[in-house]
Each structure stands twice: as structure tokens, then as C-alpha cells.
Amino acid sequence: xxxxxxxxxxxxxxxxxxxxxxxxxxxxxxxxxxxxxxxxxxxxxxxxxxxxxxxxxxxxxxxxxxxxxxxxxxxxxxxxxxxxxxxxxxxxxxxxxxxxxxxxxxxxxxxxxxxxxxxxxxxxxxxxxxxxxxxxxxxxxxxxxxxxxxxxxxxxxxxxxxxxxxxxxxxxxxxxxxxxxxxxxxxxxxxxxxxxxxxxxxxxxxxxxxxxxxxxxxxxxxxxxxxxxxxxxxxxxxxxxxxxxxxxxxxxxxxxxxxxxxxxxxxxxxxxxxxxxxxxxxxxxxxxxxxxxxxxxxxxxxxxx
Amino acid sequence: xxxxxxxxxxxxxxxxxxxxxxxxxxxxxxxxxxxxxxxxxxxxxxxxxxxxxxxxxxxxxxxxxxxxxxxxxxxxxxxxxxxxxxxxxxxxxxxxxxxxxxxxxxxxxxxxxxxxxxxxxxxxxxxxxxxxxxxxxxxxxxxxxxxxxxxxxxxxxxxxxxxxxxxxxxxxxxxxxxxxxxxxxxxxxxxxxxxxxxxxxxxxxxxxxxxxxxxxxxxxxxxxxxxxxxxxxxxxxxxxxxxxxxxxxxxxxxxxxxxxxxxxxxxxxxxxxxxxxxxxxxxxxxxxxxxxxxxxxxxxxxxxx
Numbered sequence: 049x050x051x052x053x054x055x056x057x058x059x060x061x062x063x064x065x066x067x068x069x070x071x072x073x074x075x076x077x078x079x080x081x082x083x084x085x086x087x088x089x090x091x092x093x094x095x096x097x098x099x100x101x102x103x104x105x106x107x108x109x110x111x112x113x114x115x116x117x118x119x120x121x122x123x124x125x126x127x128x129x130x131x132x133x134x135x136x137x138x139x140x141x142x143x144x145x146x147x148x149x150x151x152x153x154x155x156x157x158x159x160x161x162x163x164x165x166x167x168x169x170x171x172x173x174x175x176x177x178x179x180x181x182x183x184x185x186x187x188x189x190x191x192x193x194x195x196x197x198x199x200x201x202x203x204x205x206x207x208x209x210x211x212x213x214x215x216x217x218x219x220x221x222x223x224x225x226x227x228x229x230x231x232x233x234x235x236x237x238x239x240x241x242x243x244x245x246x247x248x249x250x251x252x253x254x255x256x257x258x259x260x261x262x263x264x265x266x267x268x269x270x271x272x273x274x275x276x277x278x279x280x281x282x283x284x285x286x287x288x289x290x291x292x293x294x295x296x297x298x299x300x301x302x303x304x305x306x307x308x309x310x311x312x313x314x315x316x317x318x319x320x321x322x323x324x325x326x327x328x329x330x331x332x333x334x335x336x337x338x339x340x341x342x343x344x345x346x347x348x349x350x351x352x353x
Numbered sequence: 354x355x356x357x358x359x360x361x362x363x364x365x366x367x368x369x370x371x372x373x374x375x376x377x378x379x380x381x382x383x384x385x386x387x388x389x390x391x392x393x394x395x396x397x398x399x400x401x402x403x404x405x406x407x408x409x410x411x412x413x414x415x416x417x418x419x420x421x422x423x424x425x426x427x428x429x430x431x432x433x434x435x436x437x438x439x440x441x442x443x444x445x446x447x448x449x450x451x452x453x454x455x456x457x458x459x460x461x462x463x464x465x466x467x468x469x470x471x472x473x474x475x476x477x478x479x480x481x482x483x484x485x486x487x488x489x490x491x492x493x494x495x496x497x498x499x500x501x502x503x504x505x506x507x508x509x510x511x512x513x514x515x516x517x518x519x520x521x522x523x524x525x526x527x528x529x530x531x532x533x534x535x536x537x538x539x540x541x542x543x544x545x546x547x548x549x550x551x552x553x554x555x556x557x558x559x560x561x562x563x564x565x566x567x568x569x570x571x572x573x574x575x576x577x578x579x580x581x582x583x584x585x586x587x588x589x590x591x592x593x594x595x596x597x598x599x600x601x602x603x604x605x606x607x608x609x610x611x612x613x614x615x616x617x618x619x620x621x622x623x624x625x626x627x628x629x630x631x632x633x634x635x636x637x638x639x640x641x642x643x644x645x646x647x648x649x650x651x652x653x654x655x656x657x658x
Contacts, residue, residue, distance in 0.1 A: 061429045063398060064395055086425045087391070120373075
């Protein structure tokens with residue numbers, strides 16, 4: 049299972065009860081944070097999650113509303129006695145910006161490592177999942193991200209037995225390892241059924257709608273997408289500011305055939321995002337207005353409650 | 354009158370409903386901000402005050418919990434179309450830190466100016482008031498501040514008339530100006546009664562209690578002082594961390610003969626500060642537990658409601 053929580057849903061500036069942009073997920077004890085606007089660490093506490101286990105921080109870009117909460121978060125992770133390294137992922141230049149913000153968080157008890165993105169598409173193997181980064185179209189270089197949890201086929205104990213595979217190799221084969229023992233070679237496909245549906249969440253803010261987004265979000269269980277403005281009448285403004293209106297996000301969701309769409313990164317002028325969601329349900333029915341600490345636990349199709 | 358609002362009361366890290374340390378005052382259209390922890394700009398909005406009019410930002414020191422909200426605040430002041438310069442005051446080194454944090458707030462539509470403090474005591478004339486800075490005792494260089502509004506004596510129109518002072522000079526004399534006209538010299542004391550009681554608020558966090566604090570807070574209408582821990586049993590810890598317990602703050606308030614004492618800058622471990630206030634009222638009766646957005650309007654003694 050994969051826990052997903054939208055920590056903040058405001059774009060540009062924080063409002064009471066609407067923190068700046070941030071998303072957190074938890075998978076098998078490892079947390080991923082995407083963006084960290086001012087207010088992120090408080091939202092994590094309010095949700096009751098821990099900031100100690102944030103292994104990866106992916107940044108879409110380095111505008112203030114997406115990274116202003118970083119120094120405080122890093123300090124608090126230090127106070128929470130984290131000692132394992134933290135991996136930053138983001139567009140070229142993030143190291144310089146994060147290092148500069150760290151003027152007030154100089155001596156941390158853990159290492160910070162950077163992966164700077166330069167290509168249109170990156171696939172990075174993380175803690176049991178794949179982080180896919182794809183370039184967006186904004187006023188500065190900006191990336192969207194998919195967290196993809198692949199799932200191998202079901203282990204077939206009968207097949208393992210009938211082929212005489214020693215019990216000691218079973219768990220390694222289940223994890224996808226090929227094993228050579230003497231003159232014999234055991235491969236995972238000997239004991240695993242066909243790949244099963246995994247889990248996928250795609251997150252994308254600060255961009256115009258480009259076809260690559262639908263391609264990279266294809267089949268996601270959850271697609272979290274910016275909707276800076278609710279009204280169709282603000283399309284021109286969205287084009288000028290390199291943002292999206294709700295209906296553009298809904299069109300991407302429909303094209304990508306995702307499970308559900310959550311809107312986020314609202315303009316401060318958008319007081320009640322919910323009021324505009326109904327208008328775009330004819331484009332993509334399963335559209336929801338994100339709000340701070342809206343969360344979901346994505347489960348494998350055969351996973352029990 | 355002088356409006357005072359405690360924007361955040363948390364030390365070290367922000368909690369839900371307890372933002373990091375910050376104080377704001379408003380005097381004759383000019384706002385003073387002392388410290389700017391993460392969450393300051395949201396607290397200003399929640400209070401319903403404007404960040405546009407912040408002319409002066411005084412920093413006690415540059416620990417993360419006192420300055421982490423600066424880049425977001427400066428960006429939002431830009432969005433609020435501020436164009437007048439903003440004056441920073443604080444210990445030597447603030448320019449370097451603020452400039453470094455400004456990596457995410459590079460192009461602001463207003464100038465930032467710095468006054469770096471080096472002496473034990475500074476008196477700076479500001480927008481109609483005096484900012485007094487006094488050195489504290491913390492793990493790094495740290496200053497406390499008093500905002501002092503002096504008030505000249507009442508204008509005596511009868512005295513002005515009887516001395517034959519031309520009407521055109523009255524308002525300048527009232528403002529304290531000495532005027533030479535031909536062979537005559539008119540001085541303010543010719544038309545003003547004795548100085549009247551002004552207003553004074555003193556703010557002091559991140560320090561051990563030193564005698565200078567009581568001297569600099571002497572006679573303040575409101576003394577806002579750190580109380581990192583409530584229990585007397587934590588005195589040793591307070592000494593080690595260079596902070597104060599409630600009773601030490603109350604002793605300073607009693608010595609300084611202030612009007613009232615508000616405690617602030619609580620340790621995250623101090624869940625209900627109010628529970629410990631009663632214990633120190635035998636030291637200083639008018640002690641109150643500060644909380645986010647606790648505010649007061651200080652008035653001249655003869656000012657009407």
C-alpha cells in the first residue's frame with residue numbers, strides 16, 4: 049500500500065488553513081516529499097505523520113512557494129535525530145539554492161545528496177519504487193513526478209516444489225533475483241506468475257498542459273495536478289502565467305485514463321475551489337478538489353482492508 | 354496608540370496553532386516586525402493585518418526559528434506592491450544571512466537596507482518612535498528591543514498667544530522645532546507643558562536573565578519575554594540552553610516594574626503554558642501566557658477609547 053497526503057494546496061502565498069504546495073507519500077517505511085513550501089513541517093505534524101523518515105525530497109522547481117519551508121524542515125529532521133542521508137532530486141541548480149537556504153541550517157546530523165535533472169525524462173530507482181521525472185512547461189525549468197510501485201507476479205509454491213527448487217532460494221527468487229547454484233540456474237519467472245498491477249501516483253504543478261503530462265501520468269491510480277484557476281474565463285491569464293485552469297487539468301486526466309484527479313496549487317484569489325469542480329466533471333468525472341491534508345491509501349487490487 | 358500583536362509563540366519548531374517567534378506592532382501607519390519565524394506571514398493574514406506597511410524588521414538573532422519565514426514574507430510584501438524601502442536591524446552578520454535566504458526572493462520591487470548592531474546598546478530613531486536595542490546573553494549574539502514612543506507636553510495655546518508667537522509657528526513648535534525669525538528665537542518649551550508619559554513595549558527572547566534586561570525594560574507598558582520552560586525544575590536545562598524559565602522572566606518583570614508581562618517562545622515540550630503562569634504570579638502578578646495573535650492596543654494615559 050502507498051499512503052498519499054497533500055500537505056499544502058496553495059500557490060504563490062500561504063493562506064490561513066491553506067499551506068503552500070507540498071505532497072508526502074509513505075511506502076514501506078520510506079517517505080517521499082515532493083516540494084516543501086512554507087508550512088510543510090506544521091502540516092506533517094498536524095496530519096500526525098513523522099518527518100524523520102523522509103528519505104527523498106523531490107523538487108519540481110525552486111520558486112519560493114515550493115521550497116520556502118525547506119530550512120525549517122531540515123532543521124526539524126535534525127532535531128528528530130535523523131542520521132540517514134536525505135536524497136534531493138530536482139532540476140539543475142537545486143544544490144545551489146538548497147545550500148543557500150541552509151545558511152540557517154548549517155550543521156545537520158545527516159548527509160544531503162543531490163541528483164540534478166537535465167533530460168526530458170528520468171527514471172530513478174528509489175527505496176522499493178521508481179521515481180519518474182518529466183519536464184514540464186513553466187517560466188523556469190520544472191519537473192513533474194510519478195511514484196511507481198511495480199509488483200511482480202504471485203509466488204507459485206507448487207511450481208517451485210515441482211521444479212525441485214531449494215527452499216532457501218525461494219525468497220530471493222520472489223524478489224526478482226536470478227540464482228546460480230552449481231550447474232543450475234534458477235530464474236524468477238520459474239516461480240512467479242504474470243506481473244500484477246502495481247501502484248502509481250503522478251504529481252504535476254506549475255506548467256501549461258503539454259501532451260507529455262498525459263503520457264507520463266498514463267494509468268495512474270491518482271493524478272494530482274495544478275489548477276491555478278477555476279474559471280474557464282481565466283484561460284488567457286493561465287497561459288500568460290504558465291499555469292492551468294481546472295478544465296485543462298481534467299482534460300489531461302481523461303487522456304491519461306487515471307483513477308482519480310485531485311486539483312491543487314490554487315491561486316490565492318480562488319477562495320472556494322470546490323465550487324468549480326462540478327463544471328469539469330463532464331470532462332473527467334472523478335475529479336476532486338484537493339485540500340490540505342486530503343489523503344488516501346492506495347492499495348493493490350487484491351489487498352485486504 | 355500602539356497596536357501590538359504576538360504573531361507566533363513557539364521556540365525551536367512550529368506546532369499546529371503555534372507559529373514560530375514573531376511580534377508585530379503598528380504605530381501611526383508604520384509597522385515594525387521583530388523576528389520572522391516560519392508561519393509569520395500566515396499569522397499576519399489570520400490577524401487581518403497587512404504586511405504591506407512593514408517598514409522595519411528587527412531581528413534578535415539569526416537562528417532558523419527566528420528568520421525562516423523571511424523569504425516568503427519578503428516575496429509576499431512584493432506581491433502586495435510595496436515599493437518603499439524596508440529597514441533591517443539586527444546583530445552584525447544579518448545582511449549575509451538575509452541575502453543568502455533571498456536566493457528564492459531575488460527581484461523585489463523595494464530596497465532592503467541594513468543596520469548591523471555591534472554595541473551593547475543602540476538607540477535608533479525610526480518612524481516616529483525610538484527603537485532601543487540591547488545585547489542579550491545567548492549561544493550567539495542576540496539583541497532585545499524596546500519600541501519607545503515619546504510624547505511631548507501638551508500645547509498651551511494661551512501661553513503661545515500671551516507671548517505673541519505667530520500662529521504659523523505653532524505646529525512646528527509643537528513638533529519640537531526651535532524657530533528663529535528675525536531677531537527672535539522661539540523654543541518648544543515656551544508653548545509645551547511638561548513631557549507626558551509615552552508608550553513602551555519591550556521584547557526579549559533567547560537569553561539568560563541578565564540585569565541589563567530589567568534596566569532596558571524599565572517602566573514598559575508591556576514586557577514580552579521568553580519563557581522556554583514553565584517548571585522551576587528545568588532551571589538547569591534553561592541555563593545549559595541559554596534560555597529562561599517562567600519565574601526568571603517574572604523576576605525581570607518585577608524588577609523592571611512593567612505594566613504587564615507576556616510570556617512567549619515556548620519549548621515544543623511545553624504543551625499548556627497557561628498551567629504554569631499561576632505559579633509565578635506571586636513574583637509578578639500581572640503575568641500572562643502569550644499565545645498566537647494575542648494583541649493589545651496601548652494607549653496614552655489621557656487617550657479616549
